[in-house]
Amino acid sequence: QVQLVESGGGLVQAGGSLRLSCAATGRTFSTYTMGWFRQAPGKEREFVLGISASGISTYYSDSVKGRFTISRDNAKNTVYLQMNSLKPEDTAVYYCAASRFLGARHASEYSYWGQGTQVTVSS
Numbered sequence: 441q442v443q444l445v446e447s448g449g450g451l452v453q454a455g456g457s458l459r460l461s462c463a464a465t466g467r468t469f470s471t472y473t474m475g476w477f478r479q480a481p482g483k484e485r486e487f488v489l490g491i492s493a494s495g496i497s498t499y500y501s502d503s504v505k506g507r508f509t510i511s512r513d514n515a516k517n518t519v520y521l522q523m524n525s526l527k528p529e530d531t532a533v534y535y536c537a538a539s540r541f542l543g544a545r546h547a548s549e550y551s552y553w554g555q556g557t558q559v560t561v562s563s
Contacts, residue, residue: 442466442538442552449534449557452526456561460521462536462554470494470514473539475550476521478532478559485535487545491519499543504530526561533558 448460462474475490489510491498498510507526512519519536534557537550544550 442469442472444536444538444552444554446534446536446554446557449559451560451562454526454528454561454563456526457522457524458526458559460523460534460536460557460559462519462521464517464519464538466517469517469538471540472552473542473544474510474512474519475537475539475544476510476519477535477537477547477550478530479535479556480529480532483532485547487547488534489521490539490544492542497543499545523559526559528561528563531559531561 443465446462471493476488477485479485489500491510495512507524509522536554538552539550541549
């Protein structure tokens with residue numbers, strides 16, 4: 441069982457930066473692929489970035505490549521999302537999630553989810 445809690449969301453101007461954190465409970469955090477998803481009002485939840493259990497491999501959606509990065513600290517049971525050059529279209533609730541599958545991109549592949557944190561980018 442893994443419980444996830446996101447933090448770090450807020451209001452930022454376009455072009456600004458935010459860093460989200462996702463703290464996990466449980467001793468098996470380091471065995472899970474971790475992902476970040478987002479969901480804007482009226483839209484489906486979409487994959488943003490993922491990172492392998494070891495942290496060696498990362499993968500991104502095209503919409504955030506070059507602007508967002510994902511990292512993890514297994515000693516702290518935490519995964520991070522660094523968001524730079526934010527755009528109004530990045531406005532969404534951001535969720536972290538844990539998966540047993542390497543390279544998981546689909547929400548159905550993730551077993552555990554946080555409650556989400558709101559990110560609002562003003563123009």
